[in-house]
Amino acid sequence: MSEPSLPPRLPEKPTRRTGLITGIVIAAVVVIVAVVLIVVNVAKPKADDAASGGASGAAASKPQTVSIGVTDASQPYWKIYSDLAKKKYNVTVKLVNFSDYSQPNPALRQKQLDLNEFQHIEYLADYNNTSGDDLQPIGPTAIYPLPLYSTKYKTPSELPADAPVAIPNDAINEARGLLVLQSAGLLELKDGGSPFSTVNDITSSKIKVTALDAAQTARALQSGSVEAAIVNKNYATDAKLPNTDIIAKDDPSDPSAQPYVNVFVARAADKDNKLYQELAALYLDPSVEKSVQDVNGGSAVFSDLSAKELQTLLAKTQEQEKAAKG
Template sequence: MSEPVSPNDSAPVLPTKQGNGRRNAIIAGAAAAVVVIAGIAYLVTSGDDSAEAGTNSSAAAQTVKIGVADAAQPYWKTYTDLAKKELNVTVELVNFGDYSQPNPALKQGEVDLNQFQHIQYLADYNVSSSDTIQPIGATAVYPLPLYSSEYKSVEEIPADAEIAIPNDTINEARGLLVLQAAGLLTLKDGGGAFSSVEDIDTTKVKVTPLDASQTAGAVKSGSVAGAIVNKNFATDAGLKTEEALFQDDPASEVAAPYVNIFAARAEDKDNETYLKLAELYHDPSVEEGVQEANGGTAVFRTTSAAELQTVLATVEEQARAAAK
């Protein structure tokens, strides 16, 4: 939901997912800040098999397949070269153009890991598919911003002004949490990762859910006073990060479900090589490339695998409650 769906974007936009009620459309987030590459799935093999393996030359060579949604990004070449040099691991990137595919591919053993989603997207997938995929390493959080073409601060927004938010399950909930943090509304019981407009308790503004692809246009045209806009749509519309009136705090507890992750099958969650590959994402040269690809909006997180798995369990409970 990587790095937003990009599941690497503030909340990566995911394709429609059939389900019941509020779970009909899942847009993620996962990543968050990822750019979906055309094509169903193709294999990208990086690293020179004939190269010396650097500091781990005495270790047995391994090949690990990682499912991603943005294999063309230059930072993946940096990453795969480092994996060969530092870990003696040949990383094969399997690129998916449809966010509904990497998790089933992982379950079926077509890839060993994937990195394209955030925790909330994984929780929804696990619950709806009766799967047990686990996060083994954090990558980054991408803040979700509130824009306005009319007002310069949240405080200027008048009572009953119309604010647009994405209408898919994942981004609707996060958009509402952003508006709550901005002081524009309150949610019943504080809200959660699967809140909807039906959970609004009190509000200063009129909240209008729109397709995520329409929120940027709505705020640019002035047809709404403000809008929650996913990073990729904001970039396409020429909305700059520094122009946002407000965005959620990536370090807050509320943002925990939106941490983008490396994911593995449950039986592989303690695999030493896989854990090292997740850590390698935070090499300074890789992080620099990620920032270049995402306009400097990535907020890197090094949350432990155990902590991520605890957050996942909590969000899965919220997903089950939302499905009832």
């Protein structure tokens, strides 16, 4: 006699422990997927950054080094500036210091530098016209007064007759120095002078003007070979000439002084590079500006001209110089 058949056996109902493990596994998978998506999105460079050649308002997607030619690399504001560039844009600033004004522009043209910052618009205009180059300003720094220093006399009128006075011999700073001497009552220039005057335009003088390399005028003053000297701000700072030795200077806040605004300069192909423009703007950060003013006794007049405005000013100044020189 056959045994009665048993009813089919149903699958066992999952226990509470099995369901809990399954839930944990699913949750873990969801978390891992979410983390991967976040990492991919963060690491993915923005299209704008790739198109502009750099980051905008945030750290660059990868570390970069930007070389900047200067003539005052030892000054404390460059350390502040470099730290900000690293923190804000992930850029390591490589400062390349030059001993005189004739070197940074050719170095930029030859791609030994990415940018330079040492000159004003008038100087750049003269360089472009003379060399046939087309370097372009991409951001302003400040206008500095051009001072006449003396370690012996307190006013220009105290200088003895035919006293030797040194001025820079580069075309633009020579003209500006002559205008300072004229405003101090020490000489007169043909037709009242211009930003393009030379020593040949002196029509009368109470002093003996000696034109030297801009890097040498402070040394000539300190050695006693001249009684007074026009000294550009970076060389005066390096020579530790005190502001109390300034006996005359021009007015950087005068609208006519605008072409003397110092600028960051790039090759024409890089004039719209967004990262370079942001690095130029970083010089106007309050912490950098404060350090610059501390070094210069509060005499700097900072500028807010845009890159386009500076480029328009440069083009106008170049045309004026061409017309002045015939």
